[in-house]
Amino acid sequence: MGRVSPTTPDLVHHADSPESPWWRDAVIYQIYPRSWADSDGDGIGDLPGIIDHLPYLRDLGVDAVWLSPFYVSPMHDAGYDVADYRDIDPLFGRLADADRLIDTAHDLGLKVVVDLVPNHTSSDHPWFQEALTAPPGSAERARYLFRDGRGPHGDLPPNNWRSVFGGTGWSRVPNPDGTPGQWYLHLFDTTQPDVDWDNPEVRDEYDAILRFWLDRGVDGFRVDVAHGLVKDPALPDTTGSMHLTENPVGHVMPMWDQDGVHDIYRRWRAVLDTYTIPGDPDSQRILCAEAWVRPEERLSHYVRPDEMHQAFNFPFLETPWDSAAYRHVIEASLRSNDAVGAPTTWVLANHDVIRHASRFGLPQDGQRRNGIGAHDPQPDAALGLRRARAATAMMLALPGGAYLYQGEELGLPEHTTLPDEVRQDPTYHRTLGTDEFQRGRDGCRIPMTWRHDQPSFGFGPGANTWLPQPDTYGDLAVDRQDGIPGSTLTLYRDLLHYRRKHRFGHGSLAWDSLTSTTVLAFRNTSGDGTRTALIVTNFGPDPVALPEGDVLIASGPLTDDGAVPTDTTVWLRLPTTQEETR
Ligand code: GLC
């Protein structure tokens, strides 16, 4: 790392080619279908509801949507337990609605990414049902990880793996004659049996599922638990936490980030590439890895040229509110991905983590398990929102792509006082009363707020919502923020507008000399050098004076003399004389 001086900005990342394909700088908005818009009043969001609200996303200024699973499912893990990968759950609509959604989005200029859940099926999936009635050693069982138990009577699990959701990672099934039989592996809920990716039949089936959705016109897949598909074949006992977000550096677990996963992604990339129309980069279909992998260099393996296109940058999402920590993660991410020619995919929120407007209002000690309950220490809401706005403004100025999670554009906080009786996340129920207790992820999955004066705040036609909304969501509704200067929605629209207009996602990144232990400052310069913006985030208590330039956007009010106050990010357009020279 070079020393930063006022005259030679410290270049970390070169600008992308102006011809680079859409996904390298796309901003993709995650819709959690059950919580975005409900058309029929059953309290659960659905595809017709999404279709009706898509123009909102065009106006917000995003490039694409990613939809969490909408497939047929018994909903033991909110649809991440898929019973039929080729049809829509009746809760959400019908296959024709998915087709209409894809067409409508495309007409609005939005791409559509769907969720692929290949690590496990639902236990309701016909394959698993067949496996239950078939004998040990059969082809039906070989699609999953069935093993004999340990101990003289086989009544101990085959190894000591835990479920990510708490409890043991193995469940025992009865033999056809009713006597206790084999065990099957489930890294998540008991209703989510892991499939065996060494089995060619499994590989062929998921190829066919990819094609099914590619043929319907989807632009890509977000790949669930992408680091988990291949297990160490010896299934050895292990030590360490199974909690996905606690995956430590340098401790390779036998179920995570095994080198064999990369063969699968090479195979899928080849399938997707057959859909590219020669000479039309806009036709490229993409894969995005949900891989909780550290360090950044290891994560970049998922986005080598013949593998996936994107991988969520979870080290960035998990960074505490600290200037040096951001500087480190931004630089390590850009350098690792540059080494393989991939863009970096920034993200601050999703349906599995505490919303960042609340997360940043908690003590920043780095340990953030999911969920906050009414009797837990409560976040500082104003502080959290101020920092969340500053963090987003920083993120959207970084080169690469970014994912947004529904409602963050309104500054929605976590529901931190949800009554335990209404919790639905299996992690809550599986860990209750144990020393691995997790409150669960329901608090970040609360139905969206559109209109302050309507029952369910406009989420649906009536008052029904599958989880209760907190009162605070009323004042944060879209109609309360729309067109209001200083609102979080206006901030997001402005950020997305400037970002697209000035192609920040394609720009270079150089550290600026304002960077210090309390200030993060970088320059984003366009490839042709005609535009440089200075982005300053102040993590410290004292205001930071800005150099000469035009303030494009600020995440909060500046001081009376135009300095950047604490927990605020500013985008400043620098006069052309100060442009990057390298
Ligand atoms: C991923 C999903 C999460 C789900 C889990 C099991 O982490 O994002 O919501 O519970 O995989 O499919």
Ligand code: MG
């Ligand atoms: Mg509905």
